[in-house]
Amino acid sequence: MKERYIADLTAGEDITSFFLVKSIALKIGSNKKTYLDLLLGDNTGEISGKKWDISDQEIPGLQRIKENHVIKIRALVTEWKGMKQLRIMRIRLTGAEDQIDMNDYIKAAPEDPQEMYDYIYSRAAGFADRELSSICTTVLERRKEQLMYYPAAQKNHHAEMAGLLYHEKRMLMMAERVCQVYTNLDPDLLMAGVILHDIEKIDEIESNEMGISPGYSFEGKMLGHLVLGVREIEKIADELGISHEKAVLLEHMMLTHHYEPEFGSPKKPLFPEAEMLHYLDMIDAKMYDMQEVLEKTEPGAFSERVWTLDNRTLYRIGENDQ
Ligand SMILES: [Fe+2]
Numbered sequence: 001m002k003e004r005y006i007a008d009l010t011a012g013e014d015i016t017s018f019f020l021v022k023s024i025a026l027k028i029g030s031n032k033k034t035y036l037d038l039l040l041g042d043n044t045g046e047i048s049g050k051k052w053d054i055s056d057q058e059i060p061g062l063q064r065i066k067e068n069h070v071i072k073i074r075a076l077v078t079e080w081k082g083m084k085q086l087r088i089m090r091i092r093l094t095g096a097e098d099q100i101d102m103n104d105y106i107k108a109a110p111e112d113p114q115e116m117y118d119y120i121y122s123r124a125a126g127f128a129d130r131e132l133s134s135i136c137t138t139v140l141e142r143r144k145e146q147l148m149y150y151p152a153a154q155k156n157h158h159a160e161m162a163g164l165l166y167h168e169k170r171m172l173m174m175a176e177r178v179c180q181v182y183t184n185l186d187p188d189l190l191m192a193g194v195i196l197h198d199i200e201k202i203d204e205i206e207s208n209e210m211g212i213s214p215g216y217s218f219e220g221k222m223l224g225h226l227v228l229g230v231r232e233i234e235k236i237a238d239e240l241g242i243s244h245e246k247a248v249l250l251e252h253m254m255l256t257h258h259y260e261p262e263f264g265s266p267k268k269p270l271f272p273e274a275e276m277l278h279y280l281d282m283i284d285a286k287m288y289d290m291q292e293v294l295e296k297t298e299p300g301a302f303s304e305r306v307w308t309l310d311n312r313t314l315y316r317i318g319e320n321d322q
């Protein structure tokens, strides 16, 4: 039984509980002593942990602990630069007798992957534009197995099991609504852009079936999902006999959706659907990050600094003031 969850820990308490190892490394401190540096997780969040002053005798045992293992620790919850941390006193690997339920450790999107997939697929299948429909349904069918668990990031927004599908589905819901307001937009083109824009994250980042990403692939590091996306569209459009102009429109949406060169886009959007795609992407990422950090913040208090939100500290509106 898991006793404690990361989101509920408060500084100063002494805890004993199970956590998932997200990363682990033995390091040498400035005092020349060895320490263990861990990133631990459960389905409520992540926390870093340190075990100081490791003796030579302890090292072989600690080297048996690897990423994705569940460990049991006794630790003191501390606070450093506004972030909670664990100062670990005892640590051990778990076994069958601990009856670990992996659902306690895996962060997953709040909706069922199959239902999200069906929602997206049914929209794509229903496009009046048959070319856009065929390219989107083909990509969805080919990527279905991975979409069921793929996160949308290694860290930050939608770094969770089936996070990529959840990101696409929420953007698709917004796309349908903005097209009712901005009637100059072509809904099929915007929705096709939403469905395809991040699909190459599947080749950019690596992930296990729990939606935990150990990092970027070789092609991901060298090219990124924008360029990989352009390449993929070109290939599939050619295979399906999609008209040249439509293929280029989609490739442009892949290439420009990060908007700024420093975020990987070599060009800015040159038509309204591409411009809107970028805004929908931003809205979903920002809303996700804000919700995440506020869930960990007490009502009436300010959050820790959020790197992805320009180091802002957010305010969680007090319960009485809502
Ligand atoms: Fe992206």
Ligand SMILES: [Fe+2]
Pocket: 167, 197, 198, 281
């Ligand atoms: Fe995105």
